[in-house]
Amino acid sequence: MNAKQVFTTFAIAIISAFIGVFAYSKFFKPKAERIEVPVHVEQAARYASLPAASQGALPDLTFAAENSVHAVVHVMTKGRSTASSQGYPSNPLFEFFFGPRGFYQEPQQPQPVMGAGSGVIISNDGFIVTNNHVIENANEIEVTLNDKRTFKAVKVGSDPSTDLALLKIDGSDLPYMRYGNSDVLKIGEWVLAVGNPFNLTSTVTAGIISAKSRSIQILGQMSIEAFLQTDAAVNPGNSGGALVNTRGELIGINTAIASRTGSFTGYSFAIPVSIVEKVVADLMEFGEVQRGLLGVNIREIDNALVQELKLNRANGVYVAEVIEGGGAEAAGIKAGDIITAVNGDAVNSVPQLQERVSRHRPGDNLQIEIIRDGKRKPFTVTLRNIHGNTDVVKSASRVSVLGATFEAVSDSEKQRLKIRNGLKVKSVSSGKFRDSGINEGYIITQANRVPINSEEDLNKVVEVLNEGLFLTGIYPNGRVAYYAINLQD
Numbered sequence: 001m002n003a004k005q006v007f008t009t010f011a012i013a014i015i016s017a018f019i020g021v022f023a024y025s026k027f028f029k030p031k032a033e034r035i036e037v038p039v040h041v042e043q044a045a046r047y048a049s050l051p052a053a054s055q056g057a058l059p060d061l062t063f064a065a066e067n068s069v070h071a072v073v074h075v076m077t078k079g080r081s082t083a084s085s086q087g088y089p090s091n092p093l094f095e096f097f098f099g100p101r102g103f104y105q106e107p108q109q110p111q112p113v114m115g116a117g118s119g120v121i122i123s124n125d126g127f128i129v130t131n132n133h134v135i136e137n138a139n140e141i142e143v144t145l146n147d148k149r150t151f152k153a154v155k156v157g158s159d160p161s162t163d164l165a166l167l168k169i170d171g172s173d174l175p176y177m178r179y180g181n182s183d184v185l186k187i188g189e190w191v192l193a194v195g196n197p198f199n200l201t202s203t204v205t206a207g208i209i210s211a212k213s214r215s216i217q218i219l220g221q222m223s224i225e226a227f228l229q230t231d232a233a234v235n236p237g238n239s240g241g242a243l244v245n246t247r248g249e250l251i252g253i254n255t256a257i258a259s260r261t262g263s264f265t266g267y268s269f270a271i272p273v274s275i276v277e278k279v280v281a282d283l284m285e286f287g288e289v290q291r292g293l294l295g296v297n298i299r300e301i302d303n304a305l306v307q308e309l310k311l312n313r314a315n316g317v318y319v320a321e322v323i324e325g326g327g328a329e330a331a332g333i334k335a336g337d338i339i340t341a342v343n344g345d346a347v348n349s350v351p352q353l354q355e356r357v358s359r360h361r362p363g364d365n366l367q368i369e370i371i372r373d374g375k376r377k378p379f380t381v382t383l384r385n386i387h388g389n390t391d392v393v394k395s396a397s398r399v400s401v402l403g404a405t406f407e408a409v410s411d412s413e414k415q416r417l418k419i420r421n422g423l424k425v426k427s428v429s430s431g432k433f434r435d436s437g438i439n440e441g442y443i444i445t446q447a448n449r450v451p452i453n454s455e456e457d458l459n460k461v462v463e464v465l466n467e468g469l470f471l472t473g474i475y476p477n478g479r480v481a482y483y484a485i486n487l488q489d
Contacts, residue, residue: 059190059246065204067248070146070175071122072194072241074201075130075153075167077115079139086113090143091096103169118241119143119167119193120250121176125171126151129280130240131255132158135165140448143169146202152450154460157283159222161291162275162358163255166283168460170451180249181388182228182272185209190257193232193254193268195241207232207268213351216269218256226355227269228252234268243270252276278359288416290361290391294368295326296333300350316354316371325388331381333370343461357383399459401487403431406455411442417474419445423455432485438471442481446472462487 018107044397117134121127135141141153151169158165186209193205211229219225228243234254243252252270259265282289299305316338322329341347342356343366361368362385370377385393408423422443428434444452447461448470469485474477 002392020124020314033360037067041081042424045431047276049154050117061190061192061206061246062215064192064193064246068177068192068194068242068244068250069202069204071177072146072196073119073128074142074144074199075119075122075128075134075195075240076142077117077135078142079113079115079138080347093430099442111298113137116237117239118237118254120242120253121174122179122238123177124172124174126171127280127284127353128153128169129253129276130165130167131253132160132163132165133361134240135167135464136160137190141167141464145174147429153344154450155464156460157287157289157463159279159283159287159289161219162279163219163223164271164276164279166280172192177248177250179273179277180245180247182253182274183226184249185212185245185251187211190471191230191232192244193230193234193241193270195234195238195254197237199237200408202372203238205233210267210274213349213355214269214353216256216258224275224354225228225355226272226351226472227255228272228277230268231266232268235264236262238268250276252342252471262388267475272355275358286392290393291385292357292360292362293326294357294366294382294384295323295330296326297321297323298339298350301338313336317347317350319370321396327381327384328368328379330349331368331370331379333379333381334372337370337372339368339370341367343367348486356414362392375408399455399462401431402433402462403429404433404438406458408454410471413443417443417476417478419443419474421445421451422473423452423454423458432469436483436485437474442473443475444473445472455466 011369012209064203104125115134115138117130119128119130119134122129135155135158141155143153144153146326151171153167153169155166156166161463189209191209193206193207195203197203205288207230209228210231214227214229216227217225230243230249232243234257238254239256242250243254245251251273253276254268254270256269257264258267258269279289297320298317299320301316301318303314305318306314319335319337319339322333322335339347339353342353344354347356357366358384362383364383366381368379368381370379382390384390387393405426407424407426409424414422420460422445425433425438425442425444428438428440444458446452447458447467450457450461452458452461465487469484469487471485474480
């Protein structure tokens with residue numbers, strides 16, 4: 001076999017091999033199956049505006065609303081004003097709440113004045129807390145519940161320095177709100193404002209806590225201002241209503257708004273329940289707030305004072321003056337000291353210090369921590385009252401001006417005279433009763449249309465009055481008699 005034949009045979013073999021491989025791959029080789037397996041890859045980067053993890057929905061506030069709306073009442077008042085014909089009172093709270101009203105005209109004859117606000121039932125037997133400016137100068141107070149029941153209310157007592165007042169209606173098994181804890185509130189926490197703005201009963205709005213221990217300089221001297229600031233919408237008529245946490249507990253009493261127009265513009269202010277609880281307890285027990293005083297004049301530590309005193313930080317409250325004969329002087333505190341804590345709780349502002357002290361009564365001991373010459377020192381201060389001692393302060397009862405003593409009416413006499421209630425005049429001496437011609441034995445059944453069953457009932461009516469006391473009653477012989485007594489003379 002020559003070379004040409006060998007080459008031809010080799011070429012044929014190569015071509016045959018290619019043809020065979022092509023034919024096998026084309027007609028006999030099985031197709032490859034493609035399987036896709038999903039793989040979850042965690043995204044490493046996220047937008048700053050999106051949450052890093054899945055978040056739940058907004059808080060459900062329906063429970064809090066349902067458990068508070070029935071305990072918030074509509075408070076309507078009737079009084080008399082000697083203001084101008086425009087009827088704008090000169091109370092700075094009203095100017096703050098409703099905005100500037102222009103000039104005042106000369107006083108005219110007293111005119112009937114109607115007012116409205118809100119209140120919160122705090123016991124099942126009808127004690128109601130509201131703002132003092134809601135019922136101030138009111139001769140008649142009427143309360144309407146969420147179920148539309150209406151009651152006459154009497155003022156148990158009030159405290160202008162905190163703008164709080166306590167009312168009482170004659171009821172039982174009433175819906176009421178429990179106290180929460182305003183100390184544990186956090187900035188940004190959800191809250192509800194419940195009240196009657198613009199006479200729209202049972203209105204609920206929501207917002208967050210914007211600030212704590214806020215002073216807005218609205219209550220005047222000797223006031224206690226440590227407001228909770230919120231952005232829950234509050235308008236005229238909300239005063240005295242409830243600020244509620246998400247558990248439906250009372251954490252504050254809505255009091256004022258920051259506004260130049262008279263309507264809500266972003267911020268509202270509520271008295272924290274830590275102050276409310278103390279004031280209410282005092283009014284119930286004593287009829288007068290028992291205010292314990294440290295006996296110091298204080299001021300905020302601002303940047304100017306930091307530089308003047310060469311302080312490291314603006315912490316605490318500066319003692320500008322120690323009052324002679326006060327508790328602070330007796331304990332050894334001096335002017336120039338810096339108060340940093342009360343009973344272990346840090347204080348960094350005047351409102352914080354005032355609020356902490358306001359929880360206590362004369363005679364209570366407070367552990368005060370101060371900084372003097374760069375060193376921390378503890379002191380024990382015994383609080384004193386405005387008179388410089390630790391006695392309970394009691395206000396003189398206005399019933400004493402009536403010049404009478406009283407006794408209960410027996411059941412048999414009620415049955416004989418066909419009356420359900422009453423308070424008998426036991427004796428009459430020099431006073432308003434004798435001047436008005438009221439004799440011994442007279443049974444008072446109503447005072448200013450409020451049923452009277454005891455001397456305490458009569459006292460509560462008299463305390464709220466500024467001018468006229470109108471008595472309805474009956475003598476033992478069955479003669480019905482009415483008397484009008486001017487308490488201003």
